[in-house]
Every structure is written in C-alpha cells, then in structure tokens.
Amino acid sequence: MSKKTTCLASLAFMIFSFNLFAQREADKKITFENKIEDLFFHEFSAVPIILTDKTVAGIDPSTGTKIWEIEGDRFSALGGALQEDKENYQMVPYSPYIIVDELLVDTRDGKIILNKENNYKSITSFNLIPEIKSYLIQCKTDDKEVNKFFLVDLSANKTKWEQALNLDKKGTIDNISISNSNTIALTVGSNLIILNSNTGDIVLNEEEKIGAIYQNPQGNTYYAVEAASGGLGSMMGAAITMNANKLMALGDKIYAFDAATGEQKWKKPLKLDEGFLFSEEVDGKMFVQHEKGGNVYDYSSGEPLWKRVFEKRKINDIEKNAEGYMVYYGSRKMQLDNNGKELWKKPQYQGNSFLENLAEDDSYDEFEYKDGSIIATSYRIAYYQKDVKKPIWKMAADEDTKIAYDANEKNLIVLDGKNLYIINPDKGLTDDNKQKLQLKKHRDFNLMEVRGDNYFLSSPWEYVIVDKKGTIIKTNYFEQPGESGRKWLNTLSAVGSVAGAAYQVSGLYNAGMGGTSAAAETLTGVVPPGTGSFNQANKGVKQHQAGYYGQMASEALYNPNRLNAFSDSKDYAFYFTKDDSGTKYLAQVSKNTGEEVDKFIFLDNKPNYHVDQVEKRVFYTNGKEAYIFDYK
Template sequence: MKNYLLTILLAFSCLFSSAQQNPDWSFPIEGKEKQIFVHNFTGITVLETTKFYYGLDPVNKTKLWEIPKDATNEALNTASNVSSMAGADVGLDKFAKKSWDPIPNSPLVSIDQQLVNVTTGEVLVSNGSYKEVLKSNFIATAFTSVIEVVTEDNIRKLYNIDLNTKKVVWESNLGKYSTAAQLANKSSSIPSTALTPKTTKNGDLLYKEKKDLILFDGKSGQEKWRLECNPGSFFLNEAEDIVVVVEAPSGLKAASSYKPKLTKKIMSVNLSNGKPLWKKPIKLEDNFIDAQVVNADEFLVNFGSGINIYEFKSGDQRWKKSYKAKNVKTINQKGDELEVFYSNKVMMVSAESGSEIWKKPIKFDMDEDIEGGVIKKEYDQGILMVHGSGVGFYNKETGKKKWFAKVETDKVAFNDAKNIVAVLDKKKLYLFNPNEVVKKLDKLKLDINKPDEMVAFNILDNGYFLRGLNEYLTLDKDGNVLGQAYYKQLKTDRLLKAALAASSIGMNVASTGGSYGFFMSPEMAEAAGDISDIQSEALGKLYDQSALRGNSQESKLYAYFMEGIKSEEGASLEFVKVEKASGKEVNRINVGQNRKVIYKILPMQSMLYAVVDGKLNAYILD
C-alpha cells in the first residue's frame, strides 16, 4: 500500500508542478495534444493530437501504433469549432468530415476515411475509398462486420470484413443514391436489429438496400439476385432455402426504441432464385410484431392482437381462426403447447388446435396496457415480473400472487449467479433474492444524489457496493449505509469530459454473472434479454480477441472518482480512491489547478497517462 501511495503522490505532485517526476515510460508525440480517451469495445487507450492518433500499449510500455490525421480535414474541423464557439456559422461543418468514427461491436474504426483495426493500427481500407460510413452490422453467425459507406462520387459501397482475420473478404457497389435518399436511410426510424443482414449455411449474405432485398455470394460479393419488396424485417427457415419478408410501412413510420412498426403484409421467397413462393403476400389480421420458427415447415407469427402458425412454402395457416389475445408480448414454445404472455396474463395454448388449455389465464397484478418493457424471469420458487409500475412474484403452477410491490421501476439490475435483483425507484432501493421474499418486499430509502446516474452494483462478502458516475454507496447485508459520497464536478472543466466516464459499464452492460450487476431501464433489460446465445458468444469471442493483453478487470477492492473542489485559493481537481468493503476513502490527492494538462486515469489498467512537454508520460499506479 505504501508503494502505491508513494507512486501516486509523486506522480501527481510532480506532474502538475514545475519539478518533474520521471514517468515509468514515455514517448515523444507530434502535434498539439487534444484528448486521451478509451476505445469502448477493445479498451485500448488512444491519444489524439492535431497531427496523429496514437494507440497506447501498457504491456510493452510504448505506443501500439500511430495513424496520421488528414491535415485538411483537421483544419476544417478546427475552423468549424472556432466559428461555432464565436457564434458565427460560416458553414464549414458541411465540408468537415468525421475524423474518428468507431464501428460498433468491433475493433474497427474509421479514421479520416480509412478503416483501421484499432488493436494493431493496420489499415484495412485505404484513404480515398469512401467519404463517410453510413451504417454497419455485426453478423454473429458469420463472425463478420458488414459496413456500408458512400464514396466521394455518391456511390454506396459495401465491405464484408472477416473478424477472424481482420481482412476485407469482398466489396460490392450498391448503386448511386441522391443526398435525400442517404439522409432518409440514416434517419430511418427502423432499428438496425430488425434488418440485420443474415448469412445462409453456404455463407451467402442477405442484405436490405433501400426497397430491395439482395442476396450476395458469400465468397465473391457478386449479386445472385435482387428483389424489390420493401423489407422491414426478414428471417430464414431451418433449411435456409426460404426467406420470409415482412413489408415495411411507407415512409418508415414511427417505431419504438427497440421494436419496429411494420405492416400486415408478409411474403415468402425462394432463396435460390429470389422468386416469391406465394401467389400474393399474406395480409395478417394486424401489424406484424415478431415471428419464430416452429419446425422445418412452419413459423409462428405474433401480430399483436393474436397469433397463428403458417407454412413457409404455401402460406397456409395451421388454425382456421387465429388465437386472439390483447397486446401479445411474448410466446414460448413448450413442446406441443404455447405459453402466450399477453396484456397482463399468461395462457397455455395448444399448438395443434390453437385452443386454450387452461380454464383461465394467470393474471398478473399490473395494468393491461402497461407501457415500456416487461421482464418475466423464472426462479426456483416462482415467476418474477418487473415493469415500470411494479414488481411481483407468482406461483408457477397456479399463478397466485405471492407478493407484489407497487414500484415505479426506473432501473433494474439482475445478478443471476447470486439470484439477486436490485430495483431503483427514485431514491428508494429494493435489493432482494426473489426466492427468499416471504410476503413483502422491503425497501431501503437511500439518499442517492443522482439515481438516474447509477450504473452498477457489486455483491461483497459483507454487503453491497452501488456505483454511479459520480457517487457510491456501501451497504451491509441488512441494507445499512456504511459509506456514501457524491463527488461534484467542475462544469467548466473541459478535462472532465475524459475523466472517469469509462469507469461505468463498457462491454459488460448485459452481463449478470459473477459479483456484478448493471442497472438498465426495463426496456433496455428486455432488449438485452432478446440477444441470442449465438450473438452473445460471438461478441464475447470478438471482445476476447480484441482486448489489449494485460488489460485487467475492474478492481474488486476499490473504486475511483474525480472531484472538482472550489476554495478561496481557486478551483482544483482531486483524485479519490474508495475502498468498496468499508465505504471509506483511502486516498485523496490534489492533482493541481492546471486544467490545460491533458491526462487520463485508467483504474482498469492502474495507469495514469499525461502529456507533458511534448511527451506522452505513463505512470503506474500500483
């Protein structure tokens, strides 16, 4: 501990004073330093100057790579920012392009119109090949990233990148589009998840392009066929020789944050030639919500006000009359039975006949037309229901309510490894194991400063640790507060933008294992639950491949914060180290008043980076 404190004290006291402490390692940089930040997916730290992006390597104690910036684009961005701050819009932003544009769910970044592997600095697509990235998709089954760009001469181009080799497999031109068409595509209200490209067993790629559905050859990128069908969603049968297409509404009308608003029309297409299998599209009784494959020949459709089962080849429906129910949320296939969750009820339905099996449904104590997400989780002793207005626990067999808490559920976190659920309702916290609650859900009334900024909780040997962006609470097993603090920020301090925001959740937002749990709204938690095992496994594999060697996990013992202090002597920044178990501060260090120094504290790597006298200096904190 004393070595830790000595290193910290020397590093900070000397870094921000006239005397200088020798860093653990450093290297010279070119250009004026701008910011130090962390690439969200890989965890790699990047220094940006006016001339370069530098990837930092704490393992080999040097720069990992350097990518020169486009001087013209840098000048345009700088001039645009200056004119904007001066309140004079001279239109330079129309010419400036994004200099750093990460590709979601991948180690890829677009740097000044070139695709770069951020783990190595290798350029996959050279400068000048495109002017802007329009959209991208991670395809779990193929372990590829499909990236759509637009070129300087207004041609859309598609890159298919193998994430095993980090190489471009093929590229294909999609055609020329007007600026208006590009804008409509980028501002589409349909979430990308509804139209994620799909690969077939032989590696071919199904892709939605404007109002067309295209099948690309998986090896060459050549178009096998193109069908105009205005796809809003599409899915394959088990044999992957048929694709069912759901038509999008004209003009891409309103959609929720997570689920698209689609039409009543569906059609079936022969994958080998792109020809429709049915004489005309089927018109459902209500707008399509979602679907799932039942067997090799049939698929089940939820159209909101009911469900039915259809044949892939003929379009014939299994039941003469659809099973009708109000606000169908989810359907679980259980052998020859379907568990239909609708409104505030659950009913078992015969998959053979579409008739109800139970005499009456399980009715949950919640509004029938509840807005937002509804989470339904099964535990050993019952079924837990969480939504925006309450939390309830019910008998699996009878549906009888065991207990219900009328709670305005702002955020919820699940730790499946420990069977612990945490629910935030403003400044009240419900922390419980659903299997162990008898009749009443006990609440803890806590003085949380910013409940909406709470991001995670840890299960400790002696209790719990709740962490927000700028505050923490340590609780014992009975919920008593052992320690708590909220660290105010200096709003005018530009360095705070790159302070400790990365200490929130990163890649683990949907994780529920180990001792950690992460707070999400019911809608977000419901969406995270929809991620398939294949997607989760593939993302985990990609993350493991991409993460920098030696990148440690978040400290099990400590949490780190930054606080802005105002006094008669002026404002200053202080670095704070908190012991989770005791809830006590174990170290507080004044890091000075020089707000022009660019620095970054990385608790995940036990590292402090700072730019001093034209060098990137690294200080090890342990």
Template sequence: MKTLLIHIKKAIMIVVLLGSTLLHAQKAETPDQSYDLGAKINEMTLTVGGVLVVATNDGLAGIKPEQSAPVFTFNNFGKLKPEETEFIPGSPYIVVSQGAGSKFAGIAKTKRAVIDYMQGKVIFNSDDDSWNQIYTCDVVLPQNKLIVSGIQKIGSKAEKMTPKVAVYDLNTSKLDYSFFLDKPGRVGIAKDFSVTGTPLLLKDFLIIPTAQGLIAKSHSGEELWTNKIKRVSWLVADKTEKEIYGFETTTNGKNTRIHKIGTNGQELWEDDRKVKGIVSKFEILPQGLAVVSDVTGGSGAFAAKSESKITMFSAATGEDLWDKAPKTKGYVQHFYIMDDGILFGIYSGGINKISFDGKTLFKKPLKTGENIMMMAHTPQGLIYITGEDANIVNLETGEQVWDKPLKYKNSASVASTHDSANDRYLIAAGNVLYAIDANSGNVSELSKFKFEEKEAPNTMEMRGENVFLSSSQNMMSLDGSGSENYHGYYKSPGKSGFMKVVGGVVAVASLAATASTAYTAGMNNNGISMNNLRNYNEYGKEAKRASDMFASIAGASFDMMSQRFKASAATEDSQFILTKLDSGVGLVKVNKDSGKVEKEILLKDKKPEYKVDEYGGYLYYKANDKTIYTYNLN
C-alpha cells in the first residue's frame, strides 16, 4: 500500500509539472547524456566546432552532445600537461605534443599526434610512422596539410640519423611525400639542419627554413635550390608565388630582418631590411610592402613605453619609400588597407591615415579616447567607439561628421547598434543609452537605466522596434522611446564559481577572430589579407563568414563545421545565465523578447564547472571528478 501511495504521489507531481510548464520554467536536473570518463577530469575546452574536449589523468576525450559515447578517446600519451595540447584556430584539429621537440632533445624520444575532434579520428601519430624525434609539426591552412620535420627510424643506419621532412594530407590522413634535408651518410663537418620556423607550402614546391639556410624541394622531394638565409621564423608569398619574403628575428629577439627571395632561391634585394621590433602585420600591396612592427616595453604591448612602427618598403629594392614615417606614439591597435592609403588607430588614443607615398591624408591626427573598441564603415563615414567617446569622421579628410564627439564616463564595456527604422546610432555606456541621429549627429539621452552588480551592457541589438541590452547577469528591453519593457536580473552565484565560466562560451562575435587567426596562423597565408575595414553592424554576420571559410577548405570535418554555422544560433532569441535559483545554483534560459525564463537547470553545486555552447545550445557540466553531464538548452 505504501509503495502504491508513493507511485500515485509521483504521478501527481509529474502531471502538476507538465501542466505548469506555461507558467514556470522547466527543470531538467536529469541530463540528456552522461559520460563517465573513468579518470579524473583536469580541464575542459569548448571548441569552435561545438565538441567538448576533456583532459583527464588518462589523456583526452571528446564529447558531442548528440552522441551517447565520447566521439574519441586518446590515451596513447597518457596524462597531458596544458601546454602539450594545442587547439589549431579555426580548424577541427588538436596537436598533442610530448618531449622537447628540438635538436637539443638528444636521444630522448619526442612524440606528436594530430586529432580531428569533429570525426573523432587520430589522423597522425608519430609512433605509428616510426618518428623517433619530431622537431616541428605544423598544420597549414587552407591547404589542409601537415608538415612534420625530425628523425624517422626507417631505412638504412645513415637514413635513421638524417633529418627529414614529411607532408601529410589531413583530409585523407595519408602521406603525400617526404624527403631528407641532408644527404644520408654524407662525410664531412657536421651541419645543423634543424627546422627554425614554419615551412611555406606553395603550389609547386615547399620551402623549409633551417639553421643551415632555406631549402626548396619539389613535391616529389627533388632539391630545387638552397641559400644561406639562416634561422627564418616564417615566410609569406605574394599571390603569384613569384615573390617570397622571409622574416628572421635577430639574436637579441628585439628586431626583425626581412629578406626577399625569388622562385630560384636568389636574394632579390642587395641587402636585407632590418626593422625595429617584431613584425605583427605585413601586407604585399601594388604600391609596396606595408609593415607594422611592435617595440614592446614594460609589461607588454599595451605598456606606456610600447610603440608600433609603420614602414613602407619598395618591393623591388627593399628601400624605405617614406622620407618620414608616421608617428604612432603608441601601440597600433587597428590597421586597415584602404584604396588610397593606410588607416590606423592607436590603443592609447588617436586615428590617422597616410597615403602609400607617405603623405598624411587627414588634416591633423584625430584625437580619440583610449582603447578603440571599434572602427567600421558607415554611410556617413568612419565610426569609431572607444572606452570614453564615439564619433563618425570623414574618411577623406579626417574631419568630424558629428559636431563634437559623444563623450561618456570611461567604461570597460560599450555596446552599440544601428536602429535602421529610425536611422540612428544607439550607444550604451555606463548606465546611459544615447541616441545619435545618423545625419545630423544630434545626440539625446534615450534612457537612463541601472544594471545590478555594477554591470554595464556588453550586448545590444534591435529586436523589431525594441532595443535589447544585456550583460552577464542582466537583461533589458526598451521600446523605441527608451521606456522599459522589462528588466531581468539574475543574481550571480558568487565570484569563485563565476570565475570558472570565463572563456567557456563560444559566441558568434568571436568568429571574426577565428576566421582571421585560421588564415594567419604561422603567417603562412600566401598573401590573403585580413586587414580590411568592415561595415558597421555586420558583426552579426560573422557566422556566415565562418561558414563560408570552413566550406572553402576541403574535408568532411570542415563541411560539418560549415553546416554548424549555417544554422541559427541558439542565442538568437534567448540568453543563458548562471544564477542562484531557489534550490541552488543553476543555468536559466531567458527569452530576449519577453524576458521570461523558458528553462532552468539546477546544477546542485555551489561552484559549478561548466561550459555553454551558446551557438549550438548545449550545457556541459562537470558532475563529479570523472563525469560530464550534457543538457540540450534548445
């Protein structure tokens, strides 16, 4: 009888819960999937492909929430230190490393493996191919190749001691070709053939930078040429692949030497060009070579003593084309190639534009506040937004379009959008929402508001006629006149727990950086330019850019990543917030238009460790030392 009463009570509770879903949020403490990884969990990384990669005491495991078992486990190398796992930006690849990986490794074995986390495949393992030592292991995009250098224990005794390079196709996991860097068994003075930088993969041949000089080999392994340019760290070619530039960091690590090489290995400049600092941006242009180098001082690039140098060299001779380089007086935060010159913004404040022949195009440098968060095209001109001011300026003259810049209290977070229905710019700084008429520049305070926990909005978007603002713990909707539709506040679970969340969100806004780094990783970008000024309010289209970028690279995993970003984001109509619920800490899904909680998941943990895939709409939660739970938030 007692058992029957218990079953009746449970049935009543289920009916009550089902009947109340329209009034209350759904509770989903029971996970959709549970994964017992069998070893202590040390780290969780949410990848751009939506797969959670978990580092355990045994190795790595990958979790796709749609699958009931891990998509892969990699325990071949045992427990991995964080620095032994590299996630290649904008790709489905993880490079796993063990050992020193250099010519100084001696007889100690070095290992490398490449994992495709989307398909759950180990596509390269140095043990399987008898590599005893790996010096370098570079993923090259968009060609989708892996270039490995080291000592391979295959062949004769002499061959087993001779440095070698191999190129693998990451799409098929097969070896394309390999060759020796020195002649096996060569008699004479020992030479250092260690690889010093990222090889440059061209259509017809490969250039390997070594401590002995540059070595060019055909794809069949035939040596085409060598030269004496030693210790180059990276190379780049123009679109024709007929002009190649090599960058060598000087022995003190503070300056860079630039070399120009022809397709036959001949040095095309009489002397190399030395620039102060480390080259951070390099553009091959019809007018010459635009170079930005950063001279750091104090505590890094943003320190007061840090300064960037902008130089324009002749591609033909390497000579400096400018009699007088523009004074930056700070770190170059923004750098864009325009039709008539170079536009740049300085972190400490200031925007200027210089022609390709070194003439200042703005009547005078534009003064701005510190930390230029945005520079973008608008129909009225260039909009800039800093931590303390905003304005639109004429891109031809540098003159202000708005009579005076909008100034506000210095804020670490400034949100903005364009209200196309009313042709006005909306900027939220601190606790004020400003409206600026796009044509007249007239400024009005549309609304004053207060976000709890001293937060400031970091997101703003137009949702129909309403303005949506949000931060970590606050959400707000205002009508077109600035009146509040709703304000939702969800108390943070406490600083110690909240700090676990940092870096755990894959948001659409981060995809611009993803696309950029994927092409510039290793500077092996074959002249592809990322220094183009974008249009304002196009940042919501980053998902399409990412989808197109992935689609342009051959391979099933890139196709899967492309499809992921073709779908609508789970955050398009909702926001996920970690907060204190009545029964403990949990995650809530809140509708952006109504402000109503659509779902809440009680985590029953005062300091939860979790990741949210805001694009796919999944929660990954570390339930205990060995177990991951996943929840579908859609």
C-alpha cells in the first residue's frame, strides 16, 4: 500500500514548443523542518498526507498549507531511515482515518481517535459495520492472551465503547455480522464472539472454528458454519453469496445461536453431505448449497424440507413459484415441487436452445442482440441466432483472451492476443471486425473507456485508441525506467484509483460486486470471458455504499466539491517512462488523441509522487519540500 520514498533530484512541468522544453515553478510549495520520508494521498477524505521522521501532517492542496500536524519521534520506521519491507501507515477504507505508528488519526483535522493511552500495544485489524456507521477495531495488549476491541462511531467521530477479550489463538476480525437484537457476531482466530453493539458487553466468547456467519430474515439468529479443515475456509474466498463460481468449500456443520443471548438453538448442528458453499433466503426458508448439491431447510428447526438433495454442483439461483421451486444451474433450470422432486423429465434452458452447447458447470457471459446472443465462455466466444443450436460465428478463447463491453453501442470488444475484434451482430459480422495490434504487452491490458466515438484501452504502460469500427487511431508503449516505476504506475491505472473517494462515496466504486452505474457505462474492466462479470448477479453481498451509509460517508470528504469534480476528471492517463536520452518523466496523455500534453521530469527511478486526476494536481517531494503542480 505504501510508496517507497527516495529523493527526487528535480521535477519540472514541461510542454512542447518548437521541440524545445520550457520549465516552470511549482504552483505551491510547503517546507517541513525534517526530511520527508513519505507522501501518500488519502483517497476517501482527499487529503494529501506528508510523513517525516518527526511529524505526520495533512495539507490543503488548494492553498498549499498545512491543515494539521502531529509531532513526535514515533513516525520514523527505523531511526529516521525508512524500512522498505515495512508499511509505516495504513489507510482505513470507507473512512477519513489512517493508522500511523499505532495511532488512529482523522485525516481531515488531525484528531487522534485512538492512541496508546487507551492501553493497547498495537492495532491489529479493523472492520466496517455500515449498518451502525461504525468501525470495530482490534488491538493487541501487553497480555498475549487478551485483545482490546473498540467501536468507533464514524458520525460522532469518537470511540463509543471498548472491551477486553480473551482469545485462544491469534487471529484478526473476520465474518462480522450485526443483528436486529443489537449484537455483533464475529470470529477472531478460533474464537466465536457475540458482543452487545451498544455497550460492548460480552454475550458469547467460546472456542469454535467458524468460517462464515449469516442470519435469518428476522435478524434474531446467527448461523455459524464450521471452518474448513485447518480453519482456513474463511480466508480462502468463501462468502454468503449466490456466485458459487468464486467460492471455496467450508466445513459440513452449521450451528444456530440466539442473537440476543448467544445460546445454541439446536440440540445438534445441521450436518451437510459435503462442505458448505453458500446460503440464501428463499420464501422465508433457508436454502443451503454444498459441494454436491442443495436443499431447503427450516430456519427455526434446521430440518430439511426437501426429501432429497438436489444434486447439482453449480446452482446459480433459486426462486419460489406456484409449483414449488425453480432452480437455476449454469445455463439450465429445473422445476421442483415443494418437496424437492423434479417435475420435468429434462432441464430447460435459460433463454434459447443454443445454451444446450454449454456444460452444466460452465459459467458464461451473454450479450443479447436483435436476432440472437453472443455467448462468451473461457474457451469460446460464439454468436447464436434465436432457436438455432449451432453458432453462425465463433472464435476460440484462451488465457490470452480478454473482453470489454460498450452497453450503449452493444459492441463487444475482444482483445485476443494481439488481435482486436469489435463484434456487433446487429451491424453485421465480417472479417473487417478484426484488427492486428502492435502491442508489446497485451496480457497487461486492464481498462477500456468509451471516449466519444473512440475506445481507449490501456495497461499500466501501454495504450491503444481505436474507433468504434476497430480502426486504429494511435497506440504507444512507454518503456519503464525500472521495476519501481512499474509499481507506481500500476496504481494509477487501476480501475477506481483516480476517483478515490468519489467512487467510494457515490457508489461507483463497486469492483467485484457486479454493480453498474453511469461511470461503469464508460469505464469498464478488460476481463477474461466467461466469468459471469457482465450478466450474473451476486446475491447476498452487502454493499458498503448502500443508502444508510452513503450520505454519512459523503460528509467525510475534506472538500465536498470533489464529488462534482469527478465527472471531468477522466481525460488523461499518466505513464512513468523515459526518453531516448534516459530522461525520466511522467507523461500526461490525452485519452482522446494520445497526445502527450505535458511532461513532469524526474531524475530518479523511484520518484515519490501522486497524481490526483479528480482535482487535477501532481504532488511530489524532494528533501524537506513538498511541491504541488496544478494542471488543466
């Protein structure tokens, strides 16, 4: 997360004029008493943070002044010299906070929310609880068997309560869930814990190796799923969601606990045939999918309601209807009665008969057109006309194939190795759909953006601009001065990084959650085909940007106008590179034309800088000076 700090010999803002470079001074400069060790940008509060060996400070980029500064000898990682393998700060996502040398600090005004006067040794982990607009923070103490937990109220900007807990084994906060009974359930290592959310009082603290926690619709019962062997299940990607393609199996036992008292509600746990994958509420009943199939259970008793397990490994969804239950798996669906008996002799297909070509376990993306659909799997992209089982057009896909989608034009953009296809059956399928690209590192492309009549596809060090017919307008590869430059640049090219808090607060930052938004229509990831990224909803995922949290979160910005600025912030890409003479610089590239509109010169392979594309500024440090450049 942290950027490694080295000295910058110089930085200049450059423009082309008769092939000569003109140089200008920074717009603002801030001087510190000690050498600057680190510069980073708090993406949520939008405050630049400067770390020296004696102080940590937040600065106002519009005026070039310090907002706040905390002094002390504690901020140097090792006697004034930064340890390259140690992070000396940590941002707390979806909040205005940072953790620096075991202090929890509000970056907007420098207020210290937690410090060691609260009798802890170090901050171990934290977890957002959006329903109550709070963070639960875990801290180590001098007693190895005791951890302290603090609930920080984000609205009040202070600690609501603290609680000491005995732990059987080391661990961090996981599987957190809050009930309608004013309790919080969580796991830490091999401990299952239930706390009163208002007071922090301990309701339950016992040794149970748990890999997932979920609730009934009433929110008065916690269901705790046994961890996988070794207790690693919850760390390997399991989640309470219908997206079974991304799940790892947990254990085969489910326990029920009263959310208010912590008492077990069943005499014995619910025993599954195989390892647990996910659970979903269906018409007031509990559907549970394990590795071999699924069944419906009564939430209160844990008794199965189907006489037998529906044995399909990849169930995507289940719905209650007049006949019983409609179960969807892969591209197929089957009607069951209320007892789980199959009512059809063979499955039907979700959409058209061409889906019969897919195996039961295939995940896929479907793109619908006037006369048919494109079906993209990990091994093939094909266009099928309605009610026709064989494709009229197809191409093979492999690990080099990536896709993006322009929903407005209904264009499917396929990057297959160094070949680019723009496919739209409504406009015809011909050999003209294919263009050969001279790309250096095609596997690294990760972003596609609609720019008017063109597409801008990019990686951390390369881009290509094509029109919507696939004609290449411009492409360029930026040679990297060193591995460190590659690391910095990757953070600039990642989806969502340029917007920071603007994405998080407004709900646009929704990576991995299947969300869509105005931004998502113009800015999409370039991903492998067949992942279900474009058409398979992830149920049961609680989004931190939901209504009860979003309004409060928006108030966490130091500059609230930043949200309005986001719509005009995506005109440029930035690439750290070097020219033929070896001069190292940050290139500011127009996404519309590919023109290098400005150059920021660096004389070091590991420059300490940040580009804020929302408010259009470049920050960098050199010695005791922090410089701010404004750009248009």
